[in-house]
Amino acid sequence: MARTDDKLNVLILAAGLGTRLRPLTNEIPKPLVRVYDKSILEIQMERAKSLGDVRLHANAHYLAEQIVREGERLGFEKVWVEQPEILGTAGPLRRIYAAGYRGGLLIMNGDAYCNFDLKKFVANARSAYEAGKADGSNRGEVALLAVDFPKVNTFRVGADGCLLGVAGRFGSKEGRAATFSGISWYSDEALARIRDGEFDIREFWKQEIEAGRAPFVDMSQMHATWIDMGSPEGLMAAVDARKQELGREKNEAVVEPGVNVPASARVVHSVLYKGAVISENEVVQDEIRGENFFWQIPPNH
Known part of the structure; x- marks a missing residue:
């Protein structure tokens, strides 16, 4: 049964194995590791709630029962357990759409500490979507939030603000370089085109470009805080950033x-x-x- 109210669906990806943080993550999944005062899952949930009345989802695989319990405590709509294997990024999106959820889907990452203006991103994403409808191009049915991180600047973005390719994967080698932040927005039309069994979301982006529906890349927050907390150094950097945000001493x-x-x-x-x-x-x-x-x-x- 379709959920057709005005609520935006938000999916926090929380199924990773946390291998770079072992043995810390031997008995606790990475999204539940505390970053100063709260887990990254709870911090991301609070960021998502800044958008207003949203439907919260998470996926889980490694030590999934802990994510399920925490999701229940935090009031998530549902934690989607992926067994026996992880479904990549495309799989969970397809799964939520197939279950009847409508109203667009915002994707967030359960292993990155960041402090983006999500309202601004969603507004920009929807503006690009409406512009694509108005001019008949249908571009902007997917929106990707970019940051500047030279070590991983694999995105190639055209003058029109749309994705040209991903270095080492597909598409043009020209264009402005950027890094994918892990935050994205998908219209219902785009979600409907993700095929059953599709895992790698980059392959879906490639298909969209080839079909003339290139994803919009929002580059308005290139220098916002964005930290991959998957390594010990990244975890410490995330803790320091959280302290700074809360006005604590480093x-x-x-x-x-x-x-x-x-x-x-x-x-x-x-x-x-x-x-x-x-x-x-x-x-x-x-x-x-x-x-x-x-x-x-x-x-x-």
């Missing part, structure tokens, strides 16, 4: 409940997760520590 220690820090120990610019052991008189600085592991993070990560 050198403040982040200590999960249950971790015992002796009065004689000193903890500076470090994150102590469940199971971390701190000795008497120990100095812990620029470090992430948990049960049976620690990562020394260079100060200028």
Whole structure:
């Protein structure tokens, strides 16, 4: 049965394996790792709610039962469990559309700490969509939010603001370079064209370009905060960014409940997760520590 009210659907991708953060993620999925005060899943949920009355979805695979429980606590419409295999990015989009959800779909990433103006992005996406309808081009039925990250600037964007190609994958080598932020918007018309069994969303973008319906690339927030928190260095950077957002001191220690820090120990610019052991008189600085592991993070990560 189609859900045809005015609510925007939001999908937070949370099915990744978190391999770069093991052993921290051995028993907790990456989207539930705390970033200072909250998990990235909860932070992304709060960002999504800045748009107003939205329908929240997440997908889950690795340690899925934890994501399901957290989704229930946070009031998600549904957590879509992907078993026995992950469905990529295209698969979850197709699944939500096939279940009857309508009203467009905003995609967010469960392993990136970012602080984009989502209202601005959705407004720009819908404007591009309406412009494509008005001129008959049907461009803009998909919108992709870009950032400037030179190490991963694989997008190639044309003068008309539409995607020309992805370096190393398909399309033109010309155009302005940018990085995909992981945030995107899909119209119902675009979602209807994602085929059953399609996994790689980049292949869908390629098909759209070839059909004359190139995705719109929003480059209005190229220098906003965007951090891949999938590595220890990225996790520390995300914690620092969260501290800054909340007006906290950068050198403040982040200590999960249950971790015992002796009065004689000193903890500076470090994150102590469940199971971390701190000795008497120990100095812990620029470090992430948990049960049976620690990562020394260079100060200028």
